[in-house]
Amino acid sequence: MLKIRAAVSGLALLLGLTSCGITIPQDPEGTLKKVSEGVLRVGVSENAQWVQLPPAGEPEGIEPGLVREFADTLDATIEWVPGAEHELADDLRHGELDLAIGGFGADTPWIEEAGITRPYTETTNERGETVKHVMLVPLGENAFLLELDQFLQSQEVAL
Amino acid sequence: MSAAEEAVSTAREKGTREKGTARFGHTELPEEQRRALRKAVKWEWITIVFLALSTFLVYLVLGNSQAMKAAWIEDLLSFLPPISFLVATRVIRRRPSETHPYGYHRAVGVAHLVAAVALVVMGAYLIVDSGIGLITAEHPTIGAVTLLGNTFWLGWLMVLAMLLTAGPPVVLGIIKMKLAKTLHDKVLYADADMNKADWMTALSAAVGVLGIGVGLWWADSVAALLISTSILRDGIKNLRGAVGGLTDTRARTYDDSRPDPVGERIDSYLRSLSWVREARSRVRDEGHVFHVESFVVPRKWPRATLRRLEKARDACVEMDWKVQDMVIVPVAELPEEFLPGLATSGSEIP
Numbered sequence: 001m002l003k004i005r006a007a008v009s010g011l012a013l014l015l016g017l018t019s020c021g022i023t024i025p026q027d028p029e030g031t032l033k034k035v036s037e038g039v040l041r042v043g044v045s046e047n048a049q050w051v052q053l054p055p056a057g058e059p060e061g062i063e064p065g066l067v068r069e070f071a072d073t074l075d076a077t078i079e080w081v082p083g084a085e086h087e088l089a090d091d092l093r094h095g096e097l098d099l100a101i102g103g104f105g106a107d108t109p110w111i112e113e114a115g116i117t118r119p120y121t122e123t124t125n126e127r128g129e130t131v132k133h134v135m136l137v138p139l140g141e142n143a144f145l146l147e148l149d150q151f152l153q154s155q156e157v158a159l
Numbered sequence: 160m161s162a163a164e165e166a167v168s169t170a171r172e173k174g175t176r177e178k179g180t181a182r183f184g185h186t187e188l189p190e191e192q193r194r195a196l197r198k199a200v201k202w203e204w205i206t207i208v209f210l211a212l213s214t215f216l217v218y219l220v221l222g223n224s225q226a227m228k229a230a231w232i233e234d235l236l237s238f239l240p241p242i243s244f245l246v247a248t249r250v251i252r253r254r255p256s257e258t259h260p261y262g263y264h265r266a267v268g269v270a271h272l273v274a275a276v277a278l279v280v281m282g283a284y285l286i287v288d289s290g291i292g293l294i295t296a297e298h299p300t301i302g303a304v305t306l307l308g309n310t311f312w313l314g315w316l317m318v319l320a321m322l323l324t325a326g327p328p329v330v331l332g333i334i335k336m337k338l339a340k341t342l343h344d345k346v347l348y349a350d351a352d353m354n355k356a357d358w359m360t361a362l363s364a365a366v367g368v369l370g371i372g373v374g375l376w377w378a379d380s381v382a383a384l385l386i387s388t389s390i391l392r393d394g395i396k397n398l399r400g401a402v403g404g405l406t407d408t409r410a411r412t413y414d415d416s417r418p419d420p421v422g423e424r425i426d427s428y429l430r431s432l433s434w435v436r437e438a439r440s441r442v443r444d445e446g447h448v449f450h451v452e453s454f455v456v457p458r459k460w461p462r463a464t465l466r467r468l469e470k471a472r473d474a475c476v477e478m479d480w481k482v483q484d485m486v487i488v489p490v491a492e493l494p495e496e497f498l499p500g501l502a503t504s505g506s507e508i509p
Contacts, residue, residue, distance in 0.1 A: 025312050026374030028298055115223075115300030118310075140298020140376050146312050149303030153310040 025142035031098055032074075032144040040076040042067055043088035043136075045102030049159075050133070053082055062157060063101040063135070066120075070151045089113040092138050099137055099148070106132035115139050120152035123159065183251050183264065183447045186483040195341040200248060202338065203241040203347075206331050206354070210237055213324040220316045223299045225292050226367030226382035227317055229285050230360050233390055234324075237357070239277055240350035243270030247346060251446065261484065267446030268404045271346045275397035282391025289383035298376040301368070317368045325361035328354040343413045343447055343481055345404065349397050356393075360386050410444040421449065421479045428478070429453060429487075432471060434461045439498050451475070451485040454493055463489050 027033070044064065046053045052061040059080055071078050081088075081097060088100040089110040104110075106119050119132030135152070137145050188196060214234045221227055250266040253259075292299075304313040332354030339348035363382045370378020400415055410419045422442040429438035440453040453475070457463030472487050495501045 022373060024369070024372035025301065025314060026372065028374045028376045115302065118303055118305065137300075138298075139300050140371075142301050142312070142314075142371065143374075145300065145302045146310075150310045153303070153305055 023143070025146060027141040027143045029095060029138065029141060031138060031141040032147055035074055035076045035098055035144070037075045038077075039079050040067075040071050040074070041079045041081060041096070041098045043081045043083055043091055043097045043100035043102075045083060045085050045088055045100070047103030050103030051101055062159070063103065066152065066155060066157070067099065067101060067135075069155075070148060073151060074147075085110070089136065092136055095138060097138070098144070099135060101135050104134050104136055106134050108134065108136070110136060113139070115141070115145055117145065117152055118149050120155065121157040121159070183262075186448050186480065189480045192342055192480060195338045196248065199335065199338040199342060199344070199347055200245065202331065202335055203244050203350075206241045206328075206335075206350070207238065209327055209331065210234060210241075213327075214238075216320050217324065220304075220313060220320050222301050222313050222317060224301060224314075224317060224364070224368050224371065224379050224383075225289050225297075225299060226364040226379045226386060227321075229289065229383040229386040229390070230321065230364040232281055232285060233357075233360055233386060236277055236281055236390065237328075237350075237353060239274040240346055240353065243274050244344070244346045244350060246270060247446070261445065261450065262448075264445035264448055265405065267344070267346055268401060271349065271397065271401035272405065274346070274349070275394055275401045278390055278394030279398055280394075282387050282389075282394050285387030286384060286391060289380050289387055293377060293380040293384065296376070297380070299371050299379045301371055312372070314368045314372050318365045321361040321365040321368070325358040325365075328357035332357070340413050345400055345413060345415075345446070348413050349393075349400065353393055356389065360389065404444055404446065407443045410442040410449050419444075419449070419481075421482060422451070424478060425451060425453060425475050425482070428475065429455055429471060432467075434458055434463050434467055435471075437493055439493050439501065441498060445484070447481065448483055449481050451482055452497070453485065453487045454490050454498065455487055456492055457489050 044051050044053060044059045050061050050063045051059055052064075053059050058064070059082075064080075067078065081091070083091070085102055085104075088097060088102065090113065091097040092100055092110075093113040100114065104116070106116065108116060114136040115138065116134045116136055119134055121133050123131050123133065125131050135148065137148060214231065217227065217231045217234060221231060247267045247270040251263045253263050255262040301312065301314050301317075303310045304316060306316075332351045335347055335351035335354065338344075339351055363385045367379040367382025370382065403415075410422065411417065412419050419442065422440050425440050425442075426438055429435050429440075434457055435455050436458045437456040438453060440451055442449050442451050455463070455471075461467075468487055468489065472485060475485055475487075476482050493501055
């Protein structure tokens with residue numbers, strides 16, 4: 001009986017919260033709020049046409065382009081952090097990055113360290129297998145992830 | 160062919176001919192039980208169809224929520240009791256044979272045990288899994304889903320799926336509970352009991368997901384812990400019942416709440432007979448039907464003739480459909496080694 005009451009009152013509380021104007025989902029660590037009109041820390045790992053890191057200047061390629069547009073929608077300034085994939089994944093896990101790009105596929109092994117977006121485009125690799133392309137975000141920052149997902153799904157990615 | 164062999168073979172023919180009729184072993188079911196059995200089979204099939212739909216639906220929106228995973232695994236485990244029931248009702252229809260002189264009723268107990276062990280193992284696994292998630296502060300990531308051109312939070316679909324699957328099992332549970340009583344079927348009872356509590360699982364999972372939604376990462380693990388605890392509790396309860404049945408516990412009612420009154424009724428009937436001085440029975444539950452051994456101490460006069468013994472046995476079998484496999488043993492005095500508690504109490508074991 002106690003469990004029933006707890007469950008019902010929990011549900012009521014949550015529904016009450018939503019009707020008071022709290023949007024669902026929220027970020028436990030507030031990433032979306034922090035980066036909006038703030039700094040978006042983006043980890044970059046070089047990978048073919050997806051992410052290119054010229055010796056001088058800003059990263060180029062498909063994904064940096066997408067991230068720049070996304071940052072514009074949030075009025076955020078981007079801080080690029082180059083590194084190997086495992087370094088980026090580790091930084092995401094410890095809250096030192098807000099986003100990581102590097103031509104990641106949906107079958108990325110970093111799912112213990114990072115959350116992944118929905119695939120925003122698909123390509124075919126040299127073995128004829130379909131690769132679904134995703135970006136990595138901090139675990140559990142669901143409002144930020146949803147914002148990014150909604151942005152990416154609305155983009156037509158020219159390959 | 161000897162006369163005995165002939166008798167066996169005619170019995171066998173009779174058995175095959177009567178395969179279609181409703182019976183548990185050599186117990187022919189009364190009309191009420193026959194109808195309940197037909198209904199129970201129908202409702203168990205409906206349960207299986209519903210479970211197939213709901214597990215598929217929940218699988219589609221499973222995502223990264225531990226609570227959803229626990230609820231989904233509970234759904235999967237819910238397949239076991241209806242399947243065990245359907246298999247067991249087929250097996251126990253067989254008549255007793257030379258190799259199985261007591262019939263196949265214990266199949267029910269075996270099915271019950273298998274289902275109970277599965278519940279215990281999964282419940283324990285999920286408690287550990289959810290507990291680790293809580294301790295290591297895993298933040299469940301639930302992203303977006305694109306449906307009909309709209310990209311929105313997957314959590315809403317999870318909550319919807321949970322609310323949709325919360326109601327029907329309760330109705331199924333209430334219906335099957337009644338049938339379990341009529342059929343004296345403990346697997347059906349356990350199944351109905353689990354179904355009836357299913358809405359709490361669904362609601363807990365929904366609350367867990369909404370908890371993630373408002374930024375409480377731990378809500379999910381806590382909901383998952385609640386659900387897995389309930390799975391484990393179901394498992395332990397069923398395991399006790401199943402092991403109790405298989406180890407010849409004194410026969411109890413379909414819900415294990417008290418000793419089945421049929422033993423006491425048999426005893427008082429036998430004691431009321433003019434030729435009986437003292438009578439006492441031991442009753443075990445073979446699954447649906449009982450195996451009864453009644454010890455009677457006859458008076459010097461009137462004598463315990465064969466005819467009287469047989470009449471008494473027939474009367475007891477008539478008393479309840481569950482009583483069929485019954486023996487009456489005339490003894491000089493009630494044997495304490497077979498009737499524990501005899502010395503300390505009058506007629507009823509406390």
